[in-house]
């Protein structure tokens with residue numbers, strides 16, 4: 048029997064219980080769609096974070112040894128004594144350091160995008176473009192060297208939207224402390240878009256911390272020395288400071304995304320396993336219901352392998368129909384996700400890539416084959432006389 | 439007088455709980471080509487068991503079955519299936535049509551298993567359905583056909599591959615007398631060229647048995663003396 052005939056037979060077999068078949072296929076659709084949506088987020092995150100990290104700026108970031116790097120996303124308590132700034136500055140010549148810049152970072156609102164990040168730098172001797180070379184002013188002005196202690200702010204374009212700030216508005220950070228928006232940044236990629244920049248000393252007093260920074264950014268004369276210089280700093284300040292290069296940060300974030308991917312795939316795997324069991328159950332029920340017919344087909348002269356293929360094909364058809372439906376529904380899902388967060392992030396966070404479609408089809412195929420195996424084995428091993436029953 | 443099928447000292451023992459049931463007990467029997475053999479005997483005497491072994495649905499506990507000179511009892515399952523497809527046809531008491539296929543598709547089933555191309559097998563099926571008087575019912579599904587009509591389709595299916603031996607286990611058992619007569623006529627109809635097909639059928643009906651060339655009587659799994 049050729050494949051077309053076999054497929055026709057398998058389809059007819061499925062059409063015999065159309066509602067049951069449809070419900071099973073819907074199960075697969077849901078499982079595959081959830082996988083597509085979950086993993087499409089991974090694809091989008093990867094792209095978005097890649098953009099942001101490359102815009103972070105400093106060649107080396109120094110933190111207190113033992114403090115948690117993942118707190119990049121939280122509101123870390125400033126814990127790096129400012130005294131380290133001058134200690135690092137003494138190595139300027141030796142290590143080819145151009146600038147040592149303490150900064151303070153605090154996040155407002157949730158990480159999901161509705162919030163913004165506050166970054167404070169000592170503007171007395173630092174320009175924002177030292178740290179972020181690509182940054183461009185949209186309107187207003189930069190914070191001046193004389194404003195190291197003033198209550199002024201420069202606001203990223205996304206942060207301006209979320210915090211509803213316009214030029215000349217006041218940002219209220221405490222009951223007494225209001226910061227006047229003196230500059231708005233042009234829309235850009237990365238973290239600076241969602242950030243509000245304040246003078247270091249002003250924020251210190253608002254937050255009532257003194258002599259501490261969240262971290263110290265180091266600009267090098269030659270960025271290519273970052274790794275080696277970070278190693279030397281780690282040696283000299285062993286136990287006190289921990290220096291990381293941009294590459295380290297990218298690695299940490301990459302690891303975080305990979306863990307996220309594994310987590311999301313794990314969740315969709317559960318859905319897929321449940322879907323697979325539903326297919327197996329449906330096909331197995333079909334086999335039991337048609338024991339007699341399989342007996343008849345075998346009696347007429349079908350080989351056991353023919354029955355095996357027929358049952359596997361039924362399972363495969365259901366899984367593939369579900370897979371195709373799932374990809375479509377998943378794609379609609381990503382459109383919905385992107386629409387929902389369109390104001391919060393500058394990139395399309397959910398992306399259905401070719402790679403992902405391929406994966407979904409592959410997963411559906413494997414699912415169909417695996418689910419069909421046991422029922423097919425059962426069906427192909429029927430004893431003809433038993434299957435036919437007794438007249 | 440050529441011998442086409444031979445059962446040599448076959449026994450069939452079924453497990454039955456802790457016990458066993460001896461359905462066939464050292465039975466030997468041979469069948470001649472082109473002849474009609476009727477197997478008769480009381481219920482539970484082993485008629486169906488015998489037919490199942492002759493047709494290669496099952497294997498004897500001991501002894502052998504030979505078709506022409508081929509021993510089918512030792513054949514691997516895959517080969518045996520192909521052998522049944524090529525040489526044997528079956529008609530069951532309860533028709534056993536495939537419910538998801540219409541009359542013509544049911545008749546085409548063995549042809550399609552044998553790899554006959556679509557056009558050829560459809561022509562063959564239509565031709566045979568005509569012969570059994572169901573040309574107008576070819577697109578009907580089993581549940582749209584009467585018992586007699588279903589059995590005609592079953593006969594058409596059995597004849598589609600032009601088998602050398604036709605087996606029938608109480609083919610008229612579920613049908614009224616006049617319908618049964620029509621079915622029987624179809625089964626015993628000469629092949630093209632007036633040569634008869636070898637037909638081995640089980641029946642309760644002595645009138646049916648009377649039309650056979652040979653009558654085999656079975657009791658308690660053995661030939662009646």
Ligand SMILES: Nc1ncnc2c1ncn2[C@@H]1O[C@H](COP(=O)(O)OP(=O)(O)O)[C@@H](O)[C@H]1O
Pocket residue numbers: 432433437452453454459460461479480481482483484485486487488
């Ligand atoms: N699959 C089976 N398992 C156990 N016992 C069986 C099986 N098939 C038939 N038998 C037993 O074998 C004997 C012969 O059965 P069968 O060949 O169907 O008789 P008949 O067709 O003459 O009525 C009966 O006693 C029956 O109960």
Ligand SMILES: [Mg+2]
Pocket residue numbers: 438485486487
């Ligand atoms: Mg019987």
